[in-house]
Amino acid sequence: STIGADRLANLSSVARFVAELANLPLRADQPYVGRSAFAHKGGVHVSAVLKDAATYEHVPPGTVGNRQRVLLSDLSGRANILYKLKQHGLADRLSEEARRELLERIKHLEYRGYELEAAEGTFELLVREALHPGLRFFELVNFEVTTRMDDDKHSRTTATVTVKTRDGVHTASASGHGPVNALDICLRQCLSSVYPSIAQVRLTDYKVRVLDSKKGTAAKVRVLIEWSDQRRSWTTVGVSDNIIEASWRALVDAIRLELMRLSEQDESIEKVVEDYCWGV
Structure with a gap:
């Protein structure tokens, strides 16, 4: 039988x-x-x-x-993005020009080392930004991070972040357990009065990958950060030859994504992301 x-x-x-x-x-x-x-x-x-x-x-x-x-990557063609959008009824919501621009953004980021297949949060953010061009909850003006180490035993990190939101410019300074924590505290202090819901977003995992080991300490790195808001988990990615900048980019993407989700509950977008990342 x-x-x-x-x-x-x-x-x-x-x-x-x-x-x-x-x-x-x-x-x-x-x-x-x-x-x-x-x-x-x-x-x-x-x-x-x-x-x-x-x-x-x-x-x-x-x-x-x-x-x-x-899957979508730097090898993708227009058929890839059209397939994913049609599969979940989103094709009519994006013009041909918008689909082309989304594909070009994905290919450009993957070429720079972003590996969106491992960062479903960043991929979802790209889709949502394509559906709502020009929607920006906040913009970075500048940030500064310093770490002081004394006697080769104790270190202290402080950061200052300035961002522009719909109600003006906000600046915050804070100390933290390393540069990522200090930047995170500052960003939340800047945005908490305007977007209190971001308090639910928490870092749950942090990974760094060197992209070109031949360059040694000058190598470009990829930072993957996993987040949770007590309802779901997602990962964002940042790439730079500066590990702090790469971490900042992943941090900002996570906050922006959460704000976009809250502004528009769209299950069809989340389904696209689920299918995309399951197939990696």
């Missing part, structure tokens, strides 16, 4: 269950059941898949309990 088509559709979920029991990660490129087994990225590649999925897929993904994914 054979497994049968009905049971075969459970193959992916069974594979993930076994991986969890074994406390081992399920490889993304695992045939049939990996989350990238039916993922498509290159523009020409995606264009062909949209015409006939069988040209690049050995079996329909649903027959093994998996899902087709179209």
